Every structure is written in structure tokens, then in C-alpha cells.
Amino acid sequence: MKAKSRFEVAIKKLYIAFHDNTLNPECCKQCAVGNILDNTDSWKHLSDHHGSLKLNYIGRVHQNLGRKFNGYTPKELIQIEVIFLAACGYDLPINHQNKKPKYPKNKDVLFKGLSAVIKYLCKLEGKRNIMDYTALLKQKHYPFSIN
Structure with missing residues (x-):
């Protein structure tokens, strides 16, 4: 049996977290990277500030x-987190003075973050963005009847 790729596993974890309402940008275990890493927060020790692209020692x-x-x-993990937080509306790195969304667990806010992360994960794998729906809108022949 073929092992699932990191991409497939990450997408599935993020999808489940989004739909189970366990995606939370302000929790290191429930943010994008926290979910990808099985709801652990050990990744936060890779950088000194949540939302920073600078690796610490x-x-x-x-x-x-x-x-x-x-x-x-x-590097990929902290980039994923930065993309997620920025798309959710945070000024980075996160601190008590920087701007943040009024309702960080709002589905629209989280969907923007999720979409941005999926786009980046696709780029890492050399895949086209699976969230890009524009190709569907350009079709002249629809796979269903409009009647």
C-alpha cells in the first residue's frame, strides 16, 4: 500500500480541523501548523515570536x-504559519499591540487562512492550486443540466 504524501495528510488534517471547528489561529496546538503536527505545540520553539519568519537557534x-x-x-512550518496568520488578518508577529481580527474563529476568517495555506502547500509540491475555482468558471460545457 502506498504511503500518503505529506501534502495529502496535511490537507486532510486542515480540512477536518476547519469543519470540526478546531482550527484556531491563537492556539499553537490548533493553528495551521499545530494541526499539521498532530495538535502539538513543539513547533513554537523553532522561532522566538509567533508569526515570525526568523528561525531561532x-x-x-x-x-x-x-x-x-x-x-x-x-522553515516551511513557520512559513505556513505566517501565511495562515496573515491571511486571517493578523499583523505579524503576533503581540498585544498588533492588529488582529475581531473574531478570529469566524469561518470566513479561517477560510481565508486555510485557502492561503493550501495554495502554499500546493506550491511546495509543484501542484496547481486545488482551491482555484476559476477554471470551472471558464468551462463552456457544463457537466450538469441547468434545466
């Missing part, structure tokens, strides 16, 4: 040793 060591967490490098 621990992050750089893991990156330089070629370590991967559920298939993703430390």
Missing part, C-alpha cells in the same frame, strides 16, 4: 540537520 539547528516534522522543514 533551535530552529536553525533542526533546519541545518535536515530535520523534518511530518514531512516539513522548520
Whole structure:
């Protein structure tokens, strides 16, 4: 049996979290990366600030040793989180002074973050964006009847 790719596993975890209302940008275990890493928060030790693209000493060591967490490098993980938070409406890095969404668990807010992360995950894998629906709108022949 073929093992599922990191992409398939990550997408499934994010999809389930979104629909089970367990996607939360303000919780390190329930954010995009927290969900990808099985609801753990150990990834937060890769950077000194939530929402920063700068790896700290621990992050750089893991990156330089070629370590991967559920298939993703430390740089990829913090990039995923930054993309998620920025698309949800946060000014980064997160702190008490920076702007944040009024309702961070609002489905529209989370969908924007989820869509941005999926776009990035597709880019990492060299796939077309699976969230891009514009190709469907360009079709002249519809697979269903409009009657």
C-alpha cells in the first residue's frame, strides 16, 4: 500500500480541523501548523515570536540537520504559519499591540487562512492550486443540466 504524501495528510488534517471547528489561529496546538503536527505545540520553539519568519537557534539547528516534522522543514512550518496568520488578518508577529481580527474563529476568517495555506502547500509540491475555482468558471460545457 502506498504511503500518503505529506501534502495529502496535511490537507486532510486542515480540512477536518476547519469543519470540526478546531482550527484556531491563537492556539499553537490548533493553528495551521499545530494541526499539521498532530495538535502539538513543539513547533513554537523553532522561532522566538509567533508569526515570525526568523528561525531561532533551535530552529536553525533542526533546519541545518535536515530535520523534518511530518514531512516539513522548520522553515516551511513557520512559513505556513505566517501565511495562515496573515491571511486571517493578523499583523505579524503576533503581540498585544498588533492588529488582529475581531473574531478570529469566524469561518470566513479561517477560510481565508486555510485557502492561503493550501495554495502554499500546493506550491511546495509543484501542484496547481486545488482551491482555484476559476477554471470551472471558464468551462463552456457544463457537466450538469441547468434545466
